[in-house]
Amino acid sequence: MVNKKALLFLPVISMLGMAACSSGGSGSAPASPAAPGASADSASGGAKKEANISIRFAWWGDGKRHEKYNAIADMYEKQHPNVKIVREFGSFNDYWDKMATQTAGGNMPDVVGMHATYVADYARRNTLSDLGSYVKDGTIDLNSFPPAVQEAGKVNGKTLMVAQGVTMTGWEYNTAMFDKLGVKYPDYNWTWDDFIAKVLELQKAIKDNGVWAIADNSGEITSLQVYARQRGKELFTAEGKLGLGKEDMVAWFSIWDQLRKAKAIPDAATTEQYSTVSLDQGLFVKNKIALASFPFNQIPLYQNYIKEGEVRALRRPNDPKGKEGEFVEGAYLAVSANSKQPKAAADFINFFVNNEEAQKVFKLEQGALGSSKGNETIKPLLTPAEQRTTEAIQTSLKTAGQLPLPPAGQGAVRTLLTETAQSIAFGKSTIDQASQSFIDKATAILNK
Amino acid sequence: MHTLKRFVQNNWVGYLFITPWLVGLIGLSAFPMGFSLYLAFTSYDLFSAPKWIGLGNFIEMFHDPKYTGSVGVTLHYVLIAVPLSLLFALAVALLLNKGIRGLRIYRAIYYVPSLFGGSVAVALLWRQLFGGEGLLNSLLHLLGIEGMNWIATPGTALYTLILLSTWQFGSAMVIFLAGLKQIPHDLYESARIDGAGTWKQFANITLPLLTPILFFNLVMQIIHAFQAFTPAFIVSGGTGGPLNSTLFYTLYLYQKGFAQFQMGYAAAMAWMLLCTIAVVTSLLFATSRTWVYYQE
Numbered sequence: 001m002v003n004k005k006a007l008l009f010l011p012v013i014s015m016l017g018m019a020a021c022s023s024g025g026s027g028s029a030p031a032s033p034a035a036p037g038a039s040a041d042s043a044s045g046g047a048k049k050e051a052n053i054s055i056r057f058a059w060w061g062d063g064k065r066h067e068k069y070n071a072i073a074d075m076y077e078k079q080h081p082n083v084k085i086v087r088e089f090g091s092f093n094d095y096w097d098k099m100a101t102q103t104a105g106g107n108m109p110d111v112v113g114m115h116a117t118y119v120a121d122y123a124r125r126n127t128l129s130d131l132g133s134y135v136k137d138g139t140i141d142l143n144s145f146p147p148a149v150q151e152a153g154k155v156n157g158k159t160l161m162v163a164q165g166v167t168m169t170g171w172e173y174n175t176a177m178f179d180k181l182g183v184k185y186p187d188y189n190w191t192w193d194d195f196i197a198k199v200l201e202l203q204k205a206i207k208d209n210g211v212w213a214i215a216d217n218s219g220e221i222t223s224l225q226v227y228a229r230q231r232g233k234e235l236f237t238a239e240g241k242l243g244l245g246k247e248d249m250v251a252w253f254s255i256w257d258q259l260r261k262a263k264a265i266p267d268a269a270t271t272e273q274y275s276t277v278s279l280d281q282g283l284f285v286k287n288k289i290a291l292a293s294f295p296f297n298q299i300p301l302y303q304n305y306i307k308e309g310e311v312r313a314l315r316r317p318n319d320p321k322g323k324e325g326e327f328v329e330g331a332y333l334a335v336s337a338n339s340k341q342p343k344a345a346a347d348f349i350n351f352f353v354n355n356e357e358a359q360k361v362f363k364l365e366q367g368a369l370g371s372s373k374g375n376e377t378i379k380p381l382l383t384p385a386e387q388r389t390t391e392a393i394q395t396s397l398k399t400a401g402q403l404p405l406p407p408a409g410q411g412a413v414r415t416l417l418t419e420t421a422q423s424i425a426f427g428k429s430t431i432d433q434a435s436q437s438f439i440d441k442a443t444a445i446l447n448k
Numbered sequence: 449m450h451t452l453k454r455f456v457q458n459n460w461v462g463y464l465f466i467t468p469w470l471v472g473l474i475g476l477s478a479f480p481m482g483f484s485l486y487l488a489f490t491s492y493d494l495f496s497a498p499k500w501i502g503l504g505n506f507i508e509m510f511h512d513p514k515y516t517g518s519v520g521v522t523l524h525y526v527l528i529a530v531p532l533s534l535l536f537a538l539a540v541a542l543l544l545n546k547g548i549r550g551l552r553i554y555r556a557i558y559y560v561p562s563l564f565g566g567s568v569a570v571a572l573l574w575r576q577l578f579g580g581e582g583l584l585n586s587l588l589h590l591l592g593i594e595g596m597n598w599i600a601t602p603g604t605a606l607y608t609l610i611l612l613s614t615w616q617f618g619s620a621m622v623i624f625l626a627g628l629k630q631i632p633h634d635l636y637e638s639a640r641i642d643g644a645g646t647w648k649q650f651a652n653i654t655l656p657l658l659t660p661i662l663f664f665n666l667v668m669q670i671i672h673a674f675q676a677f678t679p680a681f682i683v684s685g686g687t688g689g690p691l692n693s694t695l696f697y698t699l700y701l702y703q704k705g706f707a708q709f710q711m712g713y714a715a716a717m718a719w720m721l722l723c724t725i726a727v728v729t730s731l732l733f734a735t736s737r738t739w740v741y742y743q744e
Contacts, residue, residue: 093686097686097706097707100706100707100709101706103494103495104494104495104709125493125495125496126495127495210580210581267597268600268601268690269580269596269597269600269601269690270580270597270600271600272597272600272690273579273580273597273599273600275685275687276685276686276687411707411708412708418687419691419692422690422691423691426601426602426690426691428602428691
C-alpha cells in the first residue's frame with residue numbers, strides 16, 4: 001500500500017520539476033526575453049559572429065510604412081545571416097501604449113522607434129542605453145549628421161537616440177479641393193490674418209453639409225507650443241513649469257472659437273469621432289476638410305490615398321510682429337537598456353541610417369534623413385510628393401529652433417488640453433472658464 | 449493535533465492531485481491579489497520601487513473629479529443597463545415560452561449576441577453603426593430624420609454603450625426560459641379555473657416562482673456591469689469618450705495604470721471596486737430574504 005501511494009509522487013514531482021525548469025530565471029525583475037531571444041543567452045559574451053542571435057525591432061506606422069521597415073530588416077538579415085530581426089509594429093497611439101507595458105514588464109524590444117515627446121519619459125526612467133560608446137568606437141557612424149541633428153538625439157548630454165528622419169509640422173491642402181471651390185492657394189509663408197481670411201473665404205465657398213474649411217486644431221499640443229513660442233513664451237519652460245498665462249490660452253481658444261462660429265471647423269462630435277482613426281480614414285483623405293495639419297514627412301503617405309489633386313505644404317501661420325515659433329521634430333531609433341545584444345542593436349541602427357540601399361528604400365518616411373550624405377543619395381529618387389516634402393522641410397529648418405525637453409507630466413497636459421478644447425467645443429464651458437481651468441490644472445500637474 | 453493528523457492522513461492524496469491547481473491559485477491569484485493590495489497603499493510608477501504612502505491614494509481619489517466622474521458614469525450605466533437587460537430577457541423568455549414553432553432557432557438567435565457582444569470586433573462595428581455617417585443615420589435619413597453623431601456627443605455616447613449591453617440579454621434570457629419551464633403547469637390551470645386573467649397569473653404565479661432565477665441574473669448582471677471595459681475602450685478610442693461621458697471606472701483605472709504609470713493609484717481603484725461590488729452583492733443577498741421565494 002505504501003508503494004502505491006509512493007508511486008503517486010512520481011508524476012507530481014516530475015510535473016513540478018518541469019514547471020520549475022521552464023520558468024527558471026524569471027524571478028528577478030527583468031523578465032526572461034521572448035522565446036526567440038532565449039537562444040541568445042548562449043551567444044552572449046565574446047561569442048563568434050556565427051552564433052545565432054535575434055534582436056527585436058519595434059516601430060509605428062501604417063501599412064505602407066510597415067513595408068519599408070520590413071524591407072530594410074530583410075536587407076540586414078541577408079547581409080548578416082546569423083541575425084534574426086523579430087519585428088513588432090502598430091499604429092502611433094497603440095505603439096506607445098504597448099511600449100509602456102512592455103517596458104514596465106522589463107520586456108522592451110532591443111531597437112525601438114523613439115520620439116522627442118516621449119524620450120524624456122523613457123530617459124528619466126533609465127530605460128534607454130547610452131549610445132555614446134558606440135558612436136565613439138564607430139559602430140554608429142554619425143559623421144555625416146549635422147551637429148543640430150546629433151544634438152537632437154541627446155538627453156542631458158548623453159546620446160540616447162539616432163535620427164531616422166527630421167521633420168516639421170505645418171498645414172497641408174489638397175489642390176483639387178481648392179480648385180473645385182475656386183479659391184486661390186494660400187501663400188507658403190502666411191500670417192495669422194491671412195490664415196483666418198483664407199479659412200473664412202473657403203467656408204463661404206463650401207456648399208455641402210459635412211464639409212469644412214479646416215480641422216479643429218484647438219486641442220493639439222504642438223500647435224499650442226508653436227503659438228506660445230511666437231509670443232516669446234514656451235508652453236513648457238526649461239525648468240519644466242507652465243510658461244503660459246490665462247491671456248495666452250484665451251487668445252488661442254478665441255482664434256478657434258471665431259472659426260467655429262463661422263462654421264469653418266467641424267462640429268465637436270465629428271472632431272471627436274475622427275480623433276482616433278487611422279490616416280486613411282481621416283477627414284482630410286475623405287475630402288471633408290480643405291486644410292489639415294500633420295508633419296511634412298507624411299505628405300507622401302497622404303498622397304498615396306488622395307488620387308485627385310496634389311497635397312501641398314504650408315508653414316504654420318506666423319505672427320509678423322512675433323517670433324519664429326516652429327521647432328524641429330522627427331523620429332528616432334534607440335536601444336533599450338535591458339537589451340541583451342546592445343552591440344548588434346547598435347549595428348542595426350547604423351545600417352538603418354547609413355547604409356545606402358536602406359536609405360534608398362526608406363527615403364523620406366520620417367522626414368529628411370539624419371545623414372546629409374543620405375539626403376544627397378536619395379535626391380534623384382524622389383517622387384514629386386517627396387520632393388515637395390523635402391523642400392518644405394529644408395525651408396522650415398532654416399527658421400526652426402529647438403524645443404526644450406518636455407517635462408514629466410507632459411502627457412497629462414497633452415490630454416488636459418484636448419479635454420479643455422473639447423469642453424469649449426461642446427459648449428460646456430466658456431473660453432474664460434476653460435482657460436483658467438487649464439492653467440490651474442496644468443500648473444498642478446507640472447508642480448507634482 | 450489529533451484531528452489534524454487524521455485530516456492529513458485521510459486527505460493528503462486528494463491534495464496531491466490538486467497540487468497543480470493549488471500552485472495556480474497561489475501563484476496566479478492569491479499572490480497577485482495580495483501584492484496588488486500592498487500596491488494600493490504605495491506610489492508605484494512601474495520603473496522604480498514602490499513607495500509606501502499609506503492612505504494617500506484613497507485620499508487623492510476622493511478629490512479627483514475624474515474619479516468621481518467615472519464612478520458616476522459607471523453607476524449610471526449599471527442602474528440603467530441591468531434592469532433593461534433583465535426586462536428584455538424576461539419579456540422575450542415569456543414570449544418564447546408560449547411554445548411557438550422554431551423555439552430553438554429563436555433562442556439561438558437571441559443568445560448569440562451575448563456570446564460575442566463584448567468582443568472588440570462588435571465594439572468596432574458599434575462605433576461604425578452609431579457614428580456620424582453610420583448605418584443608423586442612413587436609415588434615419590431614409591425616414592427623413594436628420595440623425596446626429598451618437599457616439600461622439602456627450603449626451604448620447606453612454607446610451608449607445610447601454611444599448612450594446614442590453615443587446616446582449618440572451619444569456620439571461622436562456623436562464624429565464626429554463627426557470628419558466630420549471631413552473632408546474634397545474635398551478636396555471638387551477639388559477640385559470642379560479643378565474644384569474646393573464647396578468648394575475650403572471651403576477652401571482654410566474655413572478656414569485658421566478659424570483660430565485662431573477663435574483664441570480666440580477667447579481668450576475670450587476671457584477672458584470674460594474675466591470676465593463678472593452679466596449680467603452682473601443683467605442684471611445686481609449687479616451688473615455690466625449691467629455692469623459694464614457695469614462696467607465698475600469699477604463700479610468702486602465703488609463704491611470706498604463707497610460708499615466710500610477711500603478712499604486714490604479715491598484716487602489718481596483719480594490720475600491722472589489723469592495724463596492726462586495727457591498728452591493730451582500731446588500732442584495734441580505735434583502736433577498738424578503739422577496740425571493742424558494743419553493744422547497
